[in-house]
Amino acid sequence: MAACAFSCSSAAAVKSAVFVRGTESLSVGGKGGRVSIPSTSLSCSFKALSARQHGHCLEGLVKHTVQGEGSCRRKSMAVVRASASETSEGACARSYKITLLPGDGIGPEIMKVAKEVLKMVGQQEGMELAFEEALVGGAAIDEYGNPLPDSSLALCRNSDAVLLAAIGGYKWDNNTAHLRPERGLLGLRAGLGAFANLRPATVLPQLVDASTLKREVVEGVDIMVVRELTGGIYFGQPKGFGVNEAGERTGFNTMIYSVQEIDRIARVAFEMARKRRGRLCSVDKSNVLETSQLWRERVTEIGKEYPDVELSHMYVDNAAMQLIRAPKQFDTIVTGNIFGDILSDEASMLTGSIGMLPSASVGESGPGLFEPVHGSAPDIAGQDKANPLAQVLSAAMMLRYGLNEPAAAQRIEATVFNVLDKGYRTGDIMSAGKTLVGCAQMGDILLHSLSQSTESHAASLTA
Numbered sequence: 001m002a003a004c005a006f007s008c009s010s011a012a013a014v015k016s017a018v019f020v021r022g023t024e025s026l027s028v029g030g031k032g033g034r035v036s037i038p039s040t041s042l043s044c045s046f047k048a049l050s051a052r053q054h055g056h057c058l059e060g061l062v063k064h065t066v067q068g069e070g071s072c073r074r075k076s077m078a079v080v081r082a083s084a085s086e087t088s089e090g091a092c093a094r095s096y097k098i099t100l101l102p103g104d105g106i107g108p109e110i111m112k113v114a115k116e117v118l119k120m121v122g123q124q125e126g127m128e129l130a131f132e133e134a135l136v137g138g139a140a141i142d143e144y145g146n147p148l149p150d151s152s153l154a155l156c157r158n159s160d161a162v163l164l165a166a167i168g169g170y171k172w173d174n175n176t177a178h179l180r181p182e183r184g185l186l187g188l189r190a191g192l193g194a195f196a197n198l199r200p201a202t203v204l205p206q207l208v209d210a211s212t213l214k215r216e217v218v219e220g221v222d223i224m225v226v227r228e229l230t231g232g233i234y235f236g237q238p239k240g241f242g243v244n245e246a247g248e249r250t251g252f253n254t255m256i257y258s259v260q261e262i263d264r265i266a267r268v269a270f271e272m273a274r275k276r277r278g279r280l281c282s283v284d285k286s287n288v289l290e291t292s293q294l295w296r297e298r299v300t301e302i303g304k305e306y307p308d309v310e311l312s313h314m315y316v317d318n319a320a321m322q323l324i325r326a327p328k329q330f331d332t333i334v335t336g337n338i339f340g341d342i343l344s345d346e347a348s349m350l351t352g353s354i355g356m357l358p359s360a361s362v363g364e365s366g367p368g369l370f371e372p373v374h375g376s377a378p379d380i381a382g383q384d385k386a387n388p389l390a391q392v393l394s395a396a397m398m399l400r401y402g403l404n405e406p407a408a409a410q411r412i413e414a415t416v417f418n419v420l421d422k423g424y425r426t427g428d429i430m431s432a433g434k435t436l437v438g439c440a441q442m443g444d445i446l447l448h449s450l451s452q453s454t455e456s457h458a459a460s461l462t463a
């Protein structure tokens with residue numbers, strides 16, 4: 001596994017113009033936090049969030065430790081990795097262990113595309129990518145009677161990054177709770193400590209008309225939803241089924257957040273907002289819920305550390321409405337687990353399709369988890385109709401946020417951009433005058449376009 005060090009100052013260390021615009025650097029975990037998302041300058045921070053020189057780099061997201069200025073110069077980047085090996089060209093190869101979790105439904109179809117794209121971009125960027133696959137969700141229930149076998153979690157934990165497709169399907173919908181695919185996903189997120197879920201919703205110019213909303217409403221939308229992922233009502237105890245005084249069956253869950261859980265996700269969100277357009281909207285239901293009252297109080301308190309970020313608060317019901325009414329008012333949104341689940345799905349429709357939205361889930365230590373926002377789409381599984389772009393873009397987020405390989409990430413994003421520019425569309429984003437393709441064909445087109453990409457071409461899209 002890669003233990004790396006890097007210190008780069010490259011114009012080619014790309015700022016993505018497309019999907020994570022302006023979010024080049026982000027430290028997770030607050031003061032003393034251990035995860036840093038790479039910046040355009042590819043220097044890392046640790047402890048003091050503002051100390052973005054070189055020095056400490058994250059242990060955590062990529063389990064890397066900085067060892068000083070790189071001695072291997074590749075293209076315009078100075079990169080050194082403890083495990084770097086010499087390639088036949090004498091260039092430094094960075095080695096990464098990536099666990100792939102294809103999961104269920106359309107998962108295997110879209111993962112196949114993403115894997116091929118990663119293989120090609122790995123060659124182009126001089127990375128050694130070692131892939132291992134494991135079962136999770138329904139596929140793991142079928143094989144092992146467990147939606148998250150210990151072996152799958154162990155493999156993930158021992159990776160540099162985890163790329164998940166999606167889990168779930170009709171077949172397992174009536175299983176008892178511990179034998180549901182969703183339980184595997186939640187266990188994975190918790191098991192990796194991936195508490196911060198970054199869900200960008202960016203309307204690409206090519207897809208403005210794919211949205212069900214009016215062009216003038218969605219054009220230019222660029223929102224980052226920062227969703228708390230390992231707390232709240234999803235994990236609160238007690239939960240279960242019972243019987244009330246009238247003898248009726250009941251079901252109950254507990255929505256609970258601790259100060260520490262709120263503070264750390266708030267810091268992630270403030271950092272994110274600071275790197276974007278400097279506006280953070282915290283979404284809660286503090287007019288009703290005590291959990292939300294604490295949430296609002298703590299977010300306001302943490303906000304004092306970020307005087308440069310404009311903080312606002314909004315009730316979740318209003319936020320759901322405002323996202324449709326005037327989505328451009330939002331820059332960065334921070335919210336709890338269940339509100340984030342719902343709002344990010346809603347935000348996906350601004351962009352045309354949930355099939356376009358990637359996500360990154362990161363924690364204070366351990367590898368990050370990268371997955372599309374969408375589910376296993378059982379209604380179209382096995383029909384070659386799935387849009388693989390959210391999966392491919394999740395792979396790009398993995399490269400940028402999980403492996404600190406922004407040039408490779410940007411190369412993928414530019415390729416997606418190009419393919420859309422040329423008019424290729426899967427069914428979910430199809431519009432008049434465009435060319436309808438299936439999942440596999442979209443993969444072939446991506447590979448063809450990627451094979452023709454050059455660094456200068458990729459960089460020109462971000463200029």
Ligand SMILES: NC(=O)c1ccc[n+]([C@@H]2O[C@H](COP(=O)([O-])OP(=O)(O)OC[C@H]3O[C@@H](n4cnc5c(N)ncnc54)[C@H](O)[C@@H]3O)[C@@H](O)[C@H]2O)c1
Binds near residue numbers: 165169356374
């Ligand atoms: N992260 C995950 O693994 C995840 C996320 C959400 C839902 N799920 C699970 O997925 C299953 C189905 O859930 P659902 O139907 O509510 O949500 P879904 O996201 O799977 O599908 C919703 C709709 O969007 C379409 N869609 C989704 N992804 C698409 C893609 N890449 N290309 C084209 N169309 C796409 C589907 O065909 C469907 O019509 C459930 O078992 C659910 O628990 C898993």
Ligand SMILES: CC(C)[C@H](C(=O)O)[C@@H](O)C(=O)O
Binds near residue numbers: 168186341373375
């Ligand atoms: C499948 C389910 C557990 C999951 C969630 O609710 O978090 C999904 O909806 C998502 O958004 O990734």
